[in-house]
Amino acid sequence: MLEIDKLCYTSRLRYVNAGEKCFFSLASVILCIVSRSIPAALLLLLASTYLTVQRGGIFLGRWLKYLTLPLFFLLLSTGAILINISQVPLDAFALPVGSLYLTGSREGVFQAVQLILTALACVSALFFLSFNTPMTDILAVLESCRLPRLLIELMMLTYRFIFLLLENASSMLLSQNARLGNKDLRTSLKSRGLLASMLFIRAMRQAGSLYDAMESRCYDGQIRVLREHQPPRRGEILCIAAFELLLLLLALLPSAAPAGWIM
Structure with a gap:
């Protein structure tokens, strides 16, 4: 059994309605990708960490270990946005290398931070779904979506x-x-x-x-498996709706970098 499967079957959120968890993850990911808002990404990252570690019972070290790999990949991939080779130093930083500069602009630094936080928040939301929902429950949600x-x-x-x-x-x-x-x-x-x-x-x-x-075994074109049905709870639905509304409000905030945010 994969380690992720062991985590989702032992999670304390295992028996929460799978549709609620799928909606929370997918709606949050869509809002973060569309808005590219740094406050919304930070909120989603903190919420996914809290739900997985505090409510789900996953160890913080294991959660951070899984986030390290996408973070390392993001840091490498955003280097093209952050660092430029130019004969003229830009306004964020500049490291002289012979007659050239390894330099970057404030706008490039802001775009790199925005991209890293947005992607990491989306990955954390999908990790939350993977660590707390068995595959059979996710397939049941997809089946209910026709x-x-x-x-x-x-x-x-x-x-x-x-x-x-x-x-x-x-x-x-x-x-x-x-x-x-x-x-x-x-x-x-x-x-x-x-x-x-x-x-x-x-x-x-x-x-x-x-x-x-x-x-x-008389296969007739359909694989039938037993599934556990967990009814949705009103309190959980209200909490998810309130969180998505807050995320939407943060996403609607202007995301332009302040003029003096980098010294």
């Missing part, structure tokens, strides 16, 4: 095959390590190629075996 049944079943089978592929890859990698298949770079590259090819062959075989097993 998504095509075929699409939902493909998502369910794909989700199932993730675990099968990880299990096969783990056992094959352990076998290669036991036979010194990674003793040097050349051997390691050859072993990775063999692992990828054998993993593809095993996946095809297991897909055929799975379909045969479903056919032997």
Whole structure:
């Protein structure tokens, strides 16, 4: 089982209505992306952290560990916006390198901060949904939204095959390590190629075996699973509506950088 699945099945928010959690995450993400508002992004980031750590019971260190990877990627990707190579220093900062400057403008710094906070807040909202809602509950919400049944079943089978592929890859990698298949770079590259090819062959075989097993159990084109239904609560709906309204008000605020916000 993936670590994220372990977290969502042990979360204290596990039995909160899945539709409420999906609406909270998706509505907040849409508002943040459309507005690019820094106050709205900060509010969403704090709210997702509070709900996941304080209410959901996820350890703060584990939450921060999952946020570190997208944050590191965002810091690298925004370097093109933040740093320029120019013969003339700009108004935010300037580091001389020979006859040129590694420099940036106040507007570029503001855009970089805005992009990082917006993306990180959206990721935190999706992490909140992933850490507190099992995949079966999310699929039940999609089904209630009248998504095509075929699409939902493909998502369910794909989700199932993730675990099968990880299990096969783990056992094959352990076998290669036991036979010194990674003793040097050349051997390691050859072993990775063999692992990828054998993993593809095993996946095809297991897909055929799975379909045969479903056919032997009178498969008629629909996968029926038992789901737990948690009714929505009025207090939770009111809290979500109040939060989204506050987020909308913050999103409507002007987002231009103040003239002297960088010294």
